[in-house]
Amino acid sequence: MSTVQHTLRLPRALDQALRKHAEARELTPYALLQLCVRSGLASVIDERGQTPLLNEIARELGALSARVAHVERLTERTLYVACAAYVYARAATPARVDDTQLSDDITAAFQRQLSHAGDAS
Numbered sequence: 721m722s723t724v725q726h727t728l729r730l731p732r733a734l735d736q737a738l739r740k741h742a743e744a745r746e747l748t749p750y751a752l753l754q755l756c757v758r759s760g761l762a763s764v765i766d767e768r769g770q771t772p773l774l775n776e777i778a779r780e781l782g783a784l785s786a787r788v789a790h791v792e793r794l795t796e797r798t799l800y801v802a803c804a805a806y807v808y809a810r811a812a813t814p815a816r817v818d819d820t821q822l823s824d825d826i827t828a829a830f831q832r833q834l835s836h837a838g839d840a841s
Contacts, residue, residue: 728753796834803829 730738735749742752807825 799833799837800826800830803833 738752738756739749742749745752747755804826807822807829810825811822
C-alpha cells in the first residue's frame with residue numbers, strides 16, 4: 721500500500737480532543753487521526769449513496785401506509801354490511817322489529833365482530 725502525505729491544521733480545541741481520545745484508546749494522535757479520516761470519508765460516501773435509497777423507502781412506506789388505511793376502511797365497511805345482512809336476515813323471521821332496534825342490533829353485532837378481530841391480532 722502506498723501512502724500520500726497530507727498536511728492538516730486543526731484548531732487547538734480539536735487537537736486537544738484528538739490527543740485526549742487517542743490516549744484513552746492507547747493510540748498515537750496520528751493513528752486516531754487516520755481512523756477519523758477513514759471513518760469520516762466512509763460516512764460521507766455511504767451518506768450520499770444511501771440518501772436516495774432512504775428517500776425512496778420513505779416514499780414507499782408512506783404510500784403503503786395510505787393503502788393499508790384504505791384497506792382497513794374497506795374491511796370495516798364490509799364487516800358492517802355483513803353484520804347488517806345478518807341482523808336483517810334475523811329480523812325477517814316472523815316477529816318484526818322496528819328500524820331503531822335493527823340499527824342498535826347492527827351496531828352491537830359490528831362491535832362484537834370488531835372485538836373478536838382485535839382478539840385475533
